[in-house]
Amino acid sequence: MKLKTYILTRILLSIPMILIILTIVFFVLRVLPGNPVLAMLGPKAPPEIIHAMEHQMGLDKPIIVQYFIYLSHIAVGNFGTSTYTSLPVLQELVQKFPATFELTFYSMIIAVSIGIFFGSYAAYNFGKPADILARVYSIFVYSFPVFWFGIMLQLIFGVWLHWLPVSGRSSPFMIPNHIYTGIYSIDALLNGQFDIFVDAVRHLILPSVTLGVVISSIFVRMVRSNVLLALSSQYVIAARARGESERKILFKHALKNAMPPILTIMGLQFALLLAGAILTETTFSWPGIGNYLITRISYRDFPAIQGAIVFFAFFVAFISILVDIINAWIDPRIRY
Amino acid sequence: MLKTHKELKKGGVTLRKLFLLILSLMLVVTFGSKSFALSKKSYIIAGTTDKITSLDPAKAYEYFSDNILQNIMGGLVKYIPGTTKIIPDMAKSWKISKDGTVYTFKLKKNLKFSNGDPINAKVFAYSIKRVIRLKQNPAFLLADVVKDAEALNNNTLKITLKYSYAPFISILAFTISYPVDPKVYPANKVYSGTPVASGPYMVKKLVRGQEIELVRNPNYYGKKAKTPIILIKIYREANNLYMALLSGDIDLAYRTLLPQQLQQIQKNKKFKTYTGDSPFIREVVFNVKAKPFDNAKLRRALSYAVNRTQISKEIFKGQVTPLFTLIPAGMWGHKNVMPHYSIKKAKRMLKALGYSKAKPLSITLWYSPSHYGSTESDVALMIKNQLEKTGLVKCKVKYAEWATYVDYWTKGVMGMFLLGWYPDYFDPDDYMWPFLQTSASPGMGSFFSDKAIDKLLKKARSTSSIKKRTRLYYRAQRLMVKKAPYIPLFQGQQHVVAKPEIKGILMDPVQIFRYYLLSK
Numbered sequence: 025m026k027l028k029t030y031i032l033t034r035i036l037l038s039i040p041m042i043l044i045i046l047t048i049v050f051f052v053l054r055v056l057p058g059n060p061v062l063a064m065l066g067p068k069a070p071p072e073i074i075h076a077m078e079h080q081m082g083l084d085k086p087i088i089v090q091y092f093i094y095l096s097h098i099a100v101g102n103f104g105t106s107t108y109t110s111l112p113v114l115q116e117l118v119q120k121f122p123a124t125f126e127l128t129f130y131s132m133i134i135a136v137s138i139g140i141f142f143g144s145y146a147a148y149n150f151g152k153p154a155d156i157l158a159r160v161y162s163i164f165v166y167s168f169p170v171f172w173f174g175i176m177l178q179l180i181f182g183v184w185l186h187w188l189p190v191s192g193r194s195s196p197f198m199i200p201n202h203i204y205t206g207i208y209s210i211d212a213l214l215n216g217q218f219d220i221f222v223d224a225v226r227h228l229i230l231p232s233v234t235l236g237v238v239i240s241s242i243f244v245r246m247v248r249s250n251v252l253l254a255l256s257s258q259y260v261i262a263a264r265a266r267g268e269s270e271r272k273i274l275f276k277h278a279l280k281n282a283m284p285p286i287l288t289i290m291g292l293q294f295a296l297l298l299a300g301a302i303l304t305e306t307t308f309s310w311p312g313i314g315n316y317l318i319t320r321i322s323y324r325d326f327p328a329i330q331g332a333i334v335f336f337a338f339f340v341a342f343i344s345i346l347v348d349i350i351n352a353w354i355d356p357r358i359r360y
Numbered sequence: 361m362l363k364t365h366k367e368l369k370k371g372g373v374t375l376r377k378l379f380l381l382i383l384s385l386m387l388v389v390t391f392g393s394k395s396f397a398l399s400k401k402s403y404i405i406a407g408t409t410d411k412i413t414s415l416d417p418a419k420a421y422e423y424f425s426d427n428i429l430q431n432i433m434g435g436l437v438k439y440i441p442g443t444t445k446i447i448p449d450m451a452k453s454w455k456i457s458k459d460g461t462v463y464t465f466k467l468k469k470n471l472k473f474s475n476g477d478p479i480n481a482k483v484f485a486y487s488i489k490r491v492i493r494l495k496q497n498p499a500f501l502l503a504d505v506v507k508d509a510e511a512l513n514n515n516t517l518k519i520t521l522k523y524s525y526a527p528f529i530s531i532l533a534f535t536i537s538y539p540v541d542p543k544v545y546p547a548n549k550v551y552s553g554t555p556v557a558s559g560p561y562m563v564k565k566l567v568r569g570q571e572i573e574l575v576r577n578p579n580y581y582g583k584k585a586k587t588p589i590i591l592i593k594i595y596r597e598a599n600n601l602y603m604a605l606l607s608g609d610i611d612l613a614y615r616t617l618l619p620q621q622l623q624q625i626q627k628n629k630k631f632k633t634y635t636g637d638s639p640f641i642r643e644v645v646f647n648v649k650a651k652p653f654d655n656a657k658l659r660r661a662l663s664y665a666v667n668r669t670q671i672s673k674e675i676f677k678g679q680v681t682p683l684f685t686l687i688p689a690g691m692w693g694h695k696n697v698m699p700h701y702s703i704k705k706a707k708r709m710l711k712a713l714g715y716s717k718a719k720p721l722s723i724t725l726w727y728s729p730s731h732y733g734s735t736e737s738d739v740a741l742m743i744k745n746q747l748e749k750t751g752l753v754k755c756k757v758k759y760a761e762w763a764t765y766v767d768y769w770t771k772g773v774m775g776m777f778l779l780g781w782y783p784d785y786f787d788p789d790d791y792m793w794p795f796l797q798t799s800a801s802p803g804m805g806s807f808f809s810d811k812a813i814d815k816l817l818k819k820a821r822s823t824s825s826i827k828k829r830t831r832l833y834y835r836a837q838r839l840m841v842k843k844a845p846y847i848p849l850f851q852g853q854q855h856v857v858a859k860p861e862i863k864g865i866l867m868d869p870v871q872i873f874r875y876y877l878l879s880k
Contacts (some may be wrong), residue, residue, distance in 0.1 A: 058763030182607040324763040
């Protein structure tokens with residue numbers, strides 16, 4: 025199978041996955057008790073206004089009819105209008121997504137850096153204190169609840185030391201002049217506003233370290249075991265026999281060969297990272313899709329909840345396809 | 361291995377350089393620029409956990425959206441800051457017909473919106489009719505009473521009511537009656553763009569769930585706002601707000617810190633705390649149609665067992681005031697009528713109803729875990745314990761998330777549950793009619809009905825003399841005690857925590873937080 029055909033197959037396969045998620049979310053929301061109109065209008069709304077609103081939102085139609093209407097809208101990229109803000113859901117998601125992407129991207133860099141560094145160092149020093157330390161570290165941070173770790177970092181670096189901001193994406197009036205990508209750290213550089221870049225990165229440090237450190241435990245263990253496996257392989261023995269330096273053996277031979285499974289895990293971790301981002305965004309008042317989703321759940325904003333979850337599903341599907349392509353590129357032995 | 365380890369160390373030189381580079385970059389970022397482009401006196405940063413739903417006066421119907429509108433818009437009349445007295449705002453004067461159904465307003469001249477468009481009688485008539493036509497949540501406040509609104513000329517507005525309605529002027533002071541620019545706000549659709557202002561401030565930027573930036577409205581006819589820019593940062597939870605306050609990210613926090621956070625920060629000399637009464641009330645609701653709460657004697661017995669002082673002291677650290685009627689203290693018509701805590705009386709009444717230790721009254725108390733803050737479960741548990749202290753009650757506690765909760769009480773699923781009320785207009789009518797009037801009480805989940813009370817409330821609505829209305833409300837409250845469809849619990853307080861340099865914080869009895877009075 026050619027790479028192009030493979031990519032196309034992967035994209036087509038992700039359609040039923042998204043459809044299943046969409047269907048589950050749609051029906052679960054409607055099976056749960058709680059009328060979105062009542063949640064929106066509150067106790068003071070007179071019945072005639074409630075009925076009018078239900079009619080306007082199509083909630084008086086049979087659920088199955090509502091489902092097919094929703095599907096037909098999604099098919100043309102219409103995520104509906106938020107019942108909470110009266111704004112198009114897609115517009116809101118596109119506005120929130122860069123914040124979530126920025127947070128998850130930097131968290132992933134932190135997690136992967138810690139994972140590769142500690143993991144390969146631990147594997148290289150197998151059985152030695154460094155190895156034990158790395159293993160203890162990964163168990164320790166894996167058990168951290170994200171919100172607790174976040175609050176601890178806020179207390180230490182924000183409240184006690186006053187080094188870093190504790191919430192939000194930027195300081196007051198420190199937003200890039202022109203928004204190109206919605207990712208402040210990049211937009212600031214594109215605008216040539218270094219002070220705003222520094223401000224954006226300062227705001228990113230605590231949330232991305234929180235999420236990155238918690239996720240890093242999986243990478244430390246993955247890298248350690250894969251590098252350990254690679255170090256005991258015959259090509260490493262052969263490289264040693266050739267007299268190659270240990271650094272070259274570790275980074276060029278062992279780590280490179282250990283990368284494909286790590287990359288696969290990295291792709292899968294994106295889903296976990298997004299779940300973690302919901303908690304991190306809540307802890308740090310980070311205005312991303314996670315925060316958006318939690319707020320809208322309490323308002324039974326059906327179009328917004330469905331939209332956010334489908335958006336996440338698209339994103340995870342996209343990342344997993346991307347990871348497969350990178351895998352194939354790193355390891356030509358991989359065939360489809 | 362030893363030999364090769366050395367080699368690794370050699371290679372480590374580059375790694376070390378890289379590490380040092382990253383470390384120095386991190387130091388630059390951590391201690392780097394913290395300065396803002398503006399002078400410190402030109403802006404104030406406020407923090408809140410409130411959310412905005414809509415800034416269209418036809419739709420806005422929760423505290424924060426209304427409060428923003430009260431800072432960026434104005435109406436025919438307004439409250440004098442710090443009082444409950446209503447004076448003309450954009451109106452110069454008004455006349456009420458003898459039968460109380462026709463209001464004629466003379467408007468001030470040369471009024472303008474922030475975009476330069478004129479504000480005249482036609483604009484007011486358009487705005488009132490638009491609210492009624494759009495049928496959004498708060499629309500009933502005007503739709504139920506207003507028959508017609510018309511511009512007699514550019515500066516004269518005539519509003520005809522369906523019936524004489526004394527609290528009407530209070531409704532005109534509420535955001536629902538604010539004029540909107542007909543060129544911007546569509547006649548048949550809710551407007552979700554940037555609001556066009558008519559008050560001291562205008563919205564420069566609104567990022568939902570993140571921040572709102574208010575700047576002075578150059579076309580405002582009144583006194584200009586004291587600080588050029590107000591930035592309101594929106595936090596998800598009380599913890600985020602508390603951290604932001606402690607770390608110095610914000611100048612003041614308004615709504616809502618947890619009671620223990622507030623208690624803690626009151627000891628912190630770096631901040632000043634302001635406290636005032638709030639018109640917000642909390643109560644236990646009985647569904648009087650559901651067994652065993654269909655018995656008024658039983659409801660009265662239970663109300664004797666509730667110790668409001670304990671709730672106030674232990675859960676809210678004294679930051680709420682026990683309440684013994686539905687009309688809050690500080691408002692005319694208020695009379696503490698409900699029975700005070702007496703476990704002896706509660707026991708005696710329950711025994712008289714046939715309950716005993718062997719055969720206790722078995723009931724369920726419902727609450728919603730997040731809508732009224734994280735203290736709500738504590739309130740429910742404390743009431744359960746207080747009721748069970750009689751030894752004659754077995755009380756289960758159940759909860760439902762807000763959307764489900766609203767659904768349950770409107771369908772009459774819950775027999776006894778916790779609820780709160782924030783007024784739409786500052787008049788006793790808004791604390792009595794929705795709770796006690798036969799047609800309105802299902803909306804509150806009590807399904808209460810009493811002909812004598814209905815008659816009194818109707819009469820109070822159509823009477824213009826405050827003295828006479830006060831007497832009518834006293835009588836209605838006394839009748840309410842006998843039927844006890846609610847156990848009023850406490851009246852809220854409003855709190856602001858600010859850096860000492862922030863001036864102009866006013867704890868308004870109608871709880872309008874006036875950002876335009878703030879300065880550094």
